[in-house]
Amino acid sequence: MRKQFIEKLAIDPYPGTLNLEVIDPKSLRIFKDIKATIGIEITPEDPSFCSARCYPVLINGQLKGAIVLPLVEDYPENKMEMIAPQNIKETLSVATGDILEVEVL
Numbered sequence: 001m002r003k004q005f006i007e008k009l010a011i012d013p014y015p016g017t018l019n020l021e022v023i024d025p026k027s028l029r030i031f032k033d034i035k036a037t038i039g040i041e042i043t044p045e046d047p048s049f050c051s052a053r054c055y056p057v058l059i060n061g062q063l064k065g066a067i068v069l070p071l072v073e074d075y076p077e078n079k080m081e082m083i084a085p086q087n088i089k090e091t092l093s094v095a096t097g098d099i100l101e102v103e104v105l
Contacts, residue, residue, distance in 0.1 A: 001049065004042045005083065009054055009066050013083040017068060020080040020100060028078055034104055035069055042068070056105040059084065060092050067102070 005011050022031045039053030055067040065084030069075070080102070082088060094100065 001042055001044050001052075005054075005066070008040050008042065009056060011064070011066055011083060012085055014085060014087050017081040017083055018088040018094075020082065020102075022078040022080055031080065032077065034067070039069065040066075057082065058103040058105060059088060060101050061103070063088065063091055064105075067104075 002013060005013050022028050034055060035053075037055075039055050042052045042054055044051060051071045053069045053071065055069070057065050057067055059065050059082065063084050063086065065082050065088065068081045068083055070081070082102070084091070088094065092100070
């Protein structure tokens with residue numbers, strides 16, 4: 001999948017994702033609208049992994065990354081997974097519970 005992130009999103013992802021919980025009703029509506037669009041398809045080479053749709057983003061106006069939406073049943077509607085070339089928490093000095101601004105590009 002890393003190869004596809006590089007080719008399709010121009011992101012060599014730092015290992016792991018940052019998982020956010022979208023709790024604000026307005027933000028949740030916007031997130032649902034985003035997820036209803038096609039996005040960039042990522043197909044795993046290993047059949048034990050799931051496919052995903054990705055959306056390029058700018059995190060806190062500073063760090064380019066992508067939302068990764070795994071295509072699995074019962075995936076939480078308010079969970080947002082993000083990747084970036086650097087460790088998002090360290091790069092942006094983010095602590096658990098902090099609020100992030102995510103702009104879809």
